[in-house]
Amino acid sequence: MPRKTYDPLAVIPSPEAVRERLAETLPLPERLPILLDLAERLRLPLTTADTVPAPAQPKGVARAS
Numbered sequence: 161m162p163r164k165t166y167d168p169l170a171v172i173p174s175p176e177a178v179r180e181r182l183a184e185t186l187p188l189p190e191r192l193p194i195l196l197d198l199a200e201r202l203r204l205p206l207t208t209a210d211t212v213p214a215p216a217q218p219k220g221v222a223r224a225s
Contacts, residue, residue, distance in 0.1 A: 173181075
């Protein structure tokens with residue numbers, strides 16, 4: 161079976177197709193960091209409120225007993 165000759169110009173998409181893909185792709189830089197943060201948080205070990213350390217008190221502030 162003879163091989164087809166490769167014509168790179170035959171696979172260039174139309175300008176409309178490029179614009180459509182670009183419109184789909186432009187919001188990704190705004191959304192991917194949010195997705196990454198969520199994915200990282202979901203992989204962290206679960207902690208409960210009783211194991212979370214109390215926030216540090218500023219100097220000169222007395223703790224309530």
